[in-house]
Amino acid sequence: MKKLAKQREKDAKKAAKQASQAPAPTEEEAKADQEKLAKLAEEESVAAEEAERVARGEVTWKEFKIDYSQDFFSKPAFLTVSGQLGGENYACAMGDVYTFGPTFRAENSNTSRHLAEFWMIEPELAFIDFDELKDCAESYLKYCIKFAL
Numbered sequence: 001m002k003k004l005a006k007q008r009e010k011d012a013k014k015a016a017k018q019a020s021q022a023p024a025p026t027e028e029e030a031k032a033d034q035e036k037l038a039k040l041a042e043e044e045s046v047a048a049e050e051a052e053r054v055a056r057g058e059v060t061w062k063e064f065k066i067d068y069s070q071d072f073f074s075k076p077a078f079l080t081v082s083g084q085l086g087g088e089n090y091a092c093a094m095g096d097v098y099t100f101g102p103t104f105r106a107e108n109s110n111t112s113r114h115l116a117e118f119w120m121i122e123p124e125l126a127f128i129d130f131d132e133l134k135d136c137a138e139s140y141l142k143y144c145i146k147f148a149l
Contacts, residue, residue, distance in 0.1 A: 007127040084122065091124035096136075098123050 025033070053059050068075050087099040103120040123136060 011127065084124075087122065087124040088126075091126040095127070096123065096125050 050059075050064065066076075071077070084099060087097050090097040098121055100121045101119065102117050103122075104117050123140070125133065125136060128136075
């Protein structure tokens with residue numbers, strides 16, 4: 001735990017130093033960021049308004065027309081990355097955690113030679129360096145090979 005605490009302190013100092021050295025955004029960059037935030041806020045407001053209408057029973061979700069031909073699977077799909085996000089939070093608190101669950105490809109690969117969904121074990125290792133990551137991967141492969149034999 002001492003190693004983890006030292007690494008967190010080192011990372012915090014590094015982040016603070018980088019933030020203090022970052023150049024201030026130009027007026028154009030600041031304006032562009034404000035426009036992006038305003039657009040996102042408007043989209044979020046519209047979505048919240050639609051959800052409220054559904055909650056009040058004024059409309060059902062089925063009444064909203066969606067063009068699925070533009071989507072990845074060309075049909076309704078219910079995907080989430082909630083397991084990975086949870087794993088990242090746990091890793092920050094505990095150091096090392098592993099998630100095992102379905103993974104989805106981001107690119108359009110609806111062919112017989114590509115998987116759109118597969119199951120994967122994913123380590124979430126917080127505050128480690130590259131050598132520690134290599135050691136973890138090596139240990140895991142050794143374990144899998146011994147288990148299979």
